[in-house]
Amino acid sequence: MGAGIANVTIDKGLSTVLIDNSQQGLERGRNQICTHLSQQQKRKKIGLLEKERILSRLVSSTDIAALKRADVVIEAVFEDLPLKHKVIQQIEQHVGKHTVIASNTSALPIKEIAKASARPDKVIGMHYFSPVEKMQLLEIIVHDGTSKETLATAAQLGLKQGKFVVVVKDCPGFFVVRSLAPMMSEVFRLLLEGVSPEEVDKLTKNFGFPVGAATLADEVGLDVAEHVAQFLGKALGPRVAGGSPQLLSELVSQGNKGKKTGKGIFSYGDGKKGSKKVNEDAVKLLARHKLVPPTNCSSTEDRQLRLVSRFVNEALLCLEEGVLATPSDGDIASVFGIGFPPFWGGPFRFVDLYGADKLVGHMNKFADAYAREQFAPCQLLLDHAKSGKKFYKN
Numbered sequence: 001m002g003a004g005i006a007n008v009t010i011d012k013g014l015s016t017v018l019i020d021n022s023q024q025g026l027e028r029g030r031n032q033i034c035t036h037l038s039q040q041q042k043r044k045k046i047g048l049l050e051k052e053r054i055l056s057r058l059v060s061s062t063d064i065a066a067l068k069r070a071d072v073v074i075e076a077v078f079e080d081l082p083l084k085h086k087v088i089q090q091i092e093q094h095v096g097k098h099t100v101i102a103s104n105t106s107a108l109p110i111k112e113i114a115k116a117s118a119r120p121d122k123v124i125g126m127h128y129f130s131p132v133e134k135m136q137l138l139e140i141i142v143h144d145g146t147s148k149e150t151l152a153t154a155a156q157l158g159l160k161q162g163k164f165v166v167v168v169k170d171c172p173g174f175f176v177v178r179s180l181a182p183m184m185s186e187v188f189r190l191l192l193e194g195v196s197p198e199e200v201d202k203l204t205k206n207f208g209f210p211v212g213a214a215t216l217a218d219e220v221g222l223d224v225a226e227h228v229a230q231f232l233g234k235a236l237g238p239r240v241a242g243g244s245p246q247l248l249s250e251l252v253s254q255g256n257k258g259k260k261t262g263k264g265i266f267s268y269g270d271g272k273k274g275s276k277k278v279n280e281d282a283v284k285l286l287a288r289h290k291l292v293p294p295t296n297c298s299s300t301e302d303r304q305l306r307l308v309s310r311f312v313n314e315a316l317l318c319l320e321e322g323v324l325a326t327p328s329d330g331d332i333a334s335v336f337g338i339g340f341p342p343f344w345g346g347p348f349r350f351v352d353l354y355g356a357d358k359l360v361g362h363m364n365k366f367a368d369a370y371a372r373e374q375f376a377p378c379q380l381l382l383d384h385a386k387s388g389k390k391f392y393k394n
């Protein structure tokens with residue numbers, strides 16, 4: 001992620017320092033940037049001179065002191081709170097008093113991250129999406145102590161990087177990952193019920209998602225997914241349950257971390273078209289943890305709605321709780337962050353178009369077949385179902 005963030009910064013004319021504590025990690029990052037720019041050159045999007053000009057803005061180092069003149073530092077180390085604390089304190093030893101320190105955490109509350117800082121008003125969340133070069137969203141997260149100047153600096157940088165910026169309040173998972181977590185849990189339940197990864201991809205793509213949900217899990221990284229599932233499982237409780245964190249742990253402990261390790265739910269061979277196959281390790285583990293599905297929730301439409309309703313319900317809860325300021329913030333974040341089917345317009349527009357009452361009917365059927373906490377419609381959805389009220393006037 002760090003390399004992707006650096007990449008969308010140097011190509012907008014900003015000098016950037018890429019730091020990693022391992023030479024290997026640093027080279028991996030630099031190679032990722034060089035490969036991306038070479039592809040751009042091959043496709044004639046940039047010339048050789050421009051490529052060299054962009055690369056000349058990048059300094060890479062294993063010495064954190066190289067950050068000393070930075071106005072903004074974005075940390076993207078492993079998703080581990082004590083490590084993030086350590087890194088923030090190291091950064092603060094070298095940067096100026098004005099420097100904004102942003103965390104690209106997927107789910108850890110910014111308030112918790114800011115506890116290690118000597119100037120929490122300068123700490124903010126800047127949550128990018130993978131691959132950073134392609135995904136247009138930047139979710140900015142403010143904690144109660146973040147200053148207005150810090151927010152303005154972070155938003156200005158995001159806009160310069162060419163991102164759609166949505167500002168949300170601090171909570172575990174923020175908006176996008178929090179809404180995605182119950183849906184990903186349902187993806188794993190479908191796999192455990194014997195729906196093949198190809199079929200999971202097909203039914204989500206047919207619904208309108210640009211990337212199939214099983215492939216999305218591999219793109220995000222099964223280690224990241226495991227961490228988020230466990231963390232949000234604790235923070236949000238049974239609403240996130242349904243899949244199997246145990247299955248994810250076993251997959252990850254065998255080295256199946258997703259695309260980055262060449263195998264996750266799928267194995268990626270040499271990366272050429274047609275080399276992607278279902279990973280045999282995943283097949284064995286799925287068979288070992290197999291679940292028997294109820295008969296009345298397994299049509300293609302049921303499976304699609306089981307996934308989508310869990311995303312939509314959590315998104316509405318975020319509006320209900322004030323994590324989101326408006327329905328359109330949630331719709332923009334969902335379409336540009338995880339590719340919620342654009343023709344549905346996002347979860348809020350989906351409720352308006354599909355019908356809140358119809359959706360509540362399906363969710364109640366799923367709640368009876370599985371667990372009520374996983375599918376119980378939130379109050380806002382129930383209110384819209386009862387009153388016929390819409391999120392948008394037209």
Ligand SMILES: NC(=O)c1ccc[n+]([C@@H]2O[C@H](COP(=O)([O-])OP(=O)(O)OC[C@H]3O[C@@H](n4cnc5c(N)ncnc54)[C@H](O)[C@@H]3O)[C@@H](O)[C@H]2O)c1
Nearest residue numbers: 001002020021022025076077078079104105106128130220
């Ligand atoms: N992968 C995603 O799709 C995604 C999306 C959004 C946010 N994130 C978040 O971004 C962060 C990084 O995730 P990732 O998938 O890029 O992980 P990654 O394992 O690919 O990269 C982490 C890098 O941090 C380096 N590192 C570790 N400790 C360090 C230290 N003390 N100083 C400097 N560098 C150090 C490692 O060498 C490694 O290169 C996590 O917080 C994750 O939750 C990931």
